[in-house]
Amino acid sequence: MKSAVIFRLLFILVILLDCSVLSVHLTSNVYARDVNETNSQSSYHYYKQFIDHNDKSCGTFSQRFLINSTYYKPGGPIFLNTPGEGAIDLKIVEASGVSEIVASFNGLLITIEHRYYGESYPPIKNLNTPNMKYLTVNQALADFAEFIKNPPTDVIECPKDAKWIFVGGSYSGNLATWMRQKFPKLVFAAWASSAPLLSKINFFEYDQGVAHALPCRDRVADAFKNFIDPILLSGNRTEIAALKSQFGLDVLDDDQDFASAISHPISLMVQTYFPPTSPSEIDTIPTFCAAFAQAPDNKSETSALILAQVTKFFLNVSGIITPDAIKANFATSALNTSVVPNDLVSFLYQLQNHQNKGELDPWKSLTVSGSNFRTISRNKVFLIKNGSHVNDLRFPTSVDSDSLKCARNFIRNTLAEWLCVKCATDVSGFIKCQVEEELM
Numbered sequence: 001m002k003s004a005v006i007f008r009l010l011f012i013l014v015i016l017l018d019c020s021v022l023s024v025h026l027t028s029n030v031y032a033r034d035v036n037e038t039n040s041q042s043s044y045h046y047y048k049q050f051i052d053h054n055d056k057s058c059g060t061f062s063q064r065f066l067i068n069s070t071y072y073k074p075g076g077p078i079f080l081n082t083p084g085e086g087a088i089d090l091k092i093v094e095a096s097g098v099s100e101i102v103a104s105f106n107g108l109l110i111t112i113e114h115r116y117y118g119e120s121y122p123p124i125k126n127l128n129t130p131n132m133k134y135l136t137v138n139q140a141l142a143d144f145a146e147f148i149k150n151p152p153t154d155v156i157e158c159p160k161d162a163k164w165i166f167v168g169g170s171y172s173g174n175l176a177t178w179m180r181q182k183f184p185k186l187v188f189a190a191w192a193s194s195a196p197l198l199s200k201i202n203f204f205e206y207d208q209g210v211a212h213a214l215p216c217r218d219r220v221a222d223a224f225k226n227f228i229d230p231i232l233l234s235g236n237r238t239e240i241a242a243l244k245s246q247f248g249l250d251v252l253d254d255d256q257d258f259a260s261a262i263s264h265p266i267s268l269m270v271q272t273y274f275p276p277t278s279p280s281e282i283d284t285i286p287t288f289c290a291a292f293a294q295a296p297d298n299k300s301e302t303s304a305l306i307l308a309q310v311t312k313f314f315l316n317v318s319g320i321i322t323p324d325a326i327k328a329n330f331a332t333s334a335l336n337t338s339v340v341p342n343d344l345v346s347f348l349y350q351l352q353n354h355q356n357k358g359e360l361d362p363w364k365s366l367t368v369s370g371s372n373f374r375t376i377s378r379n380k381v382f383l384i385k386n387g388s389h390v391n392d393l394r395f396p397t398s399v400d401s402d403s404l405k406c407a408r409n410f411i412r413n414t415l416a417e418w419l420c421v422k423c424a425t426d427v428s429g430f431i432k433c434q435v436e437e438e439l440m
């Protein structure tokens with residue numbers, strides 16, 4: 001929860017650094033297929049992976065992956081997808097918009113777990129520092145490269161000339177980009193959604209992005225600036241305790257943990273914003289802001305009270321109800337380092353009252369659509385208007401905006417161009433997209 005949570009979609013960046021090998025062998029009779037169809041349609045597989053790619057004598061671990069050959073036809077590309085910092089999950093894979101694109105190209109979809117997540121752990125007893133030394137981006141990239149070079153032939157047979165397309169969103173969008181950059185011979189193209197390629201320590205632009213997306217940002221900022229912050233900074237433990245109690249967060253002893261916990265629901269709401277797809281779903285941002293508009297007055301204290309109610313509601317619907325659950329989610333002291341030896345870095349969270357122009361994803365300024373990357377020329381970038389984090393990886397819905405529909409179209413067309421194939425799914429007439437205008 002605390003780590004920058006990376007769920008939704010905002011933009012799409014498809015990267016191709018070297019367009020020289022474009023021929024696709026549609027007539028190839030060596031093709032990827034499941035060796036055991038029953039098995040592959042219903043269960044997880046495990047790949048024998050090197051613990052240390054720099055010293056292969058260190059042994060191996062089991063890296064988990066899923067395979068879906070429902071749409072696969074000989075000659076189709078292989079889409080390699082990873083959720084990055086999270087376990088792979090069959091249900092999530094099925095609900096992903098990636099499969100729709102995979103279907104368009106008669107592709108094979110492989111979803112692979114990142115080392116140190118889910119079940120894909122090297123054989124370690126605890127998370128102390130020496131044991132974490134194999135959790136590096138380079139080792140993770142080498143895992144994927146190894147998988148592409150030596151696919152698990154007990155489960156799939158991949159033709160040597162198959163085109164591998166790496167797909168990821170957010171951190172795994174970075175991985176997709178880096179895979180293409182580092183292993184251009186193995187990775188034909190990368191589809192990177194909302195990838196924050198730039199790293200930044202004091203990433204205040206994230207909070208600016210959150211503020212930008214909220215029509216009621218002034219009321220929220222006012223609550224923090226004129227009610228919450230003065231209490232937290234007063235040092236008056238009685239008042240601080242009463243404030244925490246108002247938010248249902250009495251169990252958080254540390255004031256910074258508390259500050260982080262109360263900014264979390266708002267950030268998450270913006271980052272994961274998507275219009276409701278059914279009448280039973282709440283339209284989060286407008287509902288949140290309506291509460292301020294309907295309040296009897298606009299005093300700082302009243303705004304803080306509304307924030308407190310929203311926070312309690314969020315905790316309830318998130319199932320974070322018991323004191324233990326609250327501590328586990330928000331308290332930096334909750335990790336018992338005598339049980340799980342680890343080195344922790346505490347962090348600060350700030351809500352700032354700045355505004356900027358741009359779309360809704362708070363991560364936007366670290367992606368290629370941020371000003372730092374405008375000069376990238378051989379790659380294609382699409383900005384989803386009013387989109388939030390990783391929207392293009394979501395399964396299509398009836399409420400998809402025109403811009404999101406165009407984004408899906410853009411991915412199809414770009415890949416079709418690069419693969420030199422016509423899409424199996426006809427997208428002409430899908431929606432009229434002025435892609436030129438939206439290219440950055």
Ligand SMILES: *[C@@H]1O[C@H](CO)[C@@H](O)[C@H](O)[C@H]1NC(C)=O
Nearest residue numbers: 035036037038039040042043
């Ligand atoms: C295929 O996988 C299923 C499910 O794991 C297993 O029961 C069956 O024995 C496997 N068949 C072969 C031929 O390996």
Ligand SMILES: *[C@@H]1O[C@H](CO)[C@@H](O)[C@H](O)[C@H]1NC(C)=O
Nearest residue numbers: 040041042067068070094099
């Ligand atoms: C494969 O994809 C199809 C279509 O999205 C889905 O119905 C099926 O459940 C998927 N199977 C697996 C094992 O992911």
Ligand SMILES: *[C@@H]1O[C@H](CO)[C@@H](O)[C@H](O)[C@H]1NC(C)=O
Nearest residue numbers: 234235236237238239240242
């Ligand atoms: C702390 O706040 C309480 C409640 O507002 C008040 O009664 C008390 O005097 C304050 N203590 C100090 C040291 O200011």
Ligand SMILES: *[C@@H]1O[C@H](CO)[C@@H](O)[C@H](O)[C@H]1NC(C)=O
Nearest residue numbers: 218219222223297298299300
């Ligand atoms: C509260 O309302 C008054 C009067 O409408 C307005 O002048 C003021 O800017 C508002 N304050 C906030 C924080 O919205």
Ligand SMILES: *[C@@H]1O[C@H](CO)[C@@H](O)[C@H](O)[C@H]1NC(C)=O
Nearest residue numbers: 312313315316317320321322
């Ligand atoms: C959580 O929400 C449910 C449904 O609205 C409600 O019945 C329950 O009392 C709430 N629990 C807490 C701890 O607020």
Ligand SMILES: *[C@@H]1O[C@H](CO)[C@@H](O)[C@H](O)[C@H]1NC(C)=O
Nearest residue numbers: 333334335336337338339340
């Ligand atoms: C941490 O775990 C140890 C060993 O189980 C236990 O003795 C200790 O009380 C725990 N500390 C906290 C703060 O929970």
Ligand SMILES: *[C@@H]1O[C@H](CO)[C@@H](O)[C@H](O)[C@H]1NC(C)=O
Nearest residue numbers: 275283285286385386387401
């Ligand atoms: C963007 O989303 C917000 C929040 O739902 C909505 O109020 C606004 O009308 C949308 N703007 C556009 C241009 O779609």
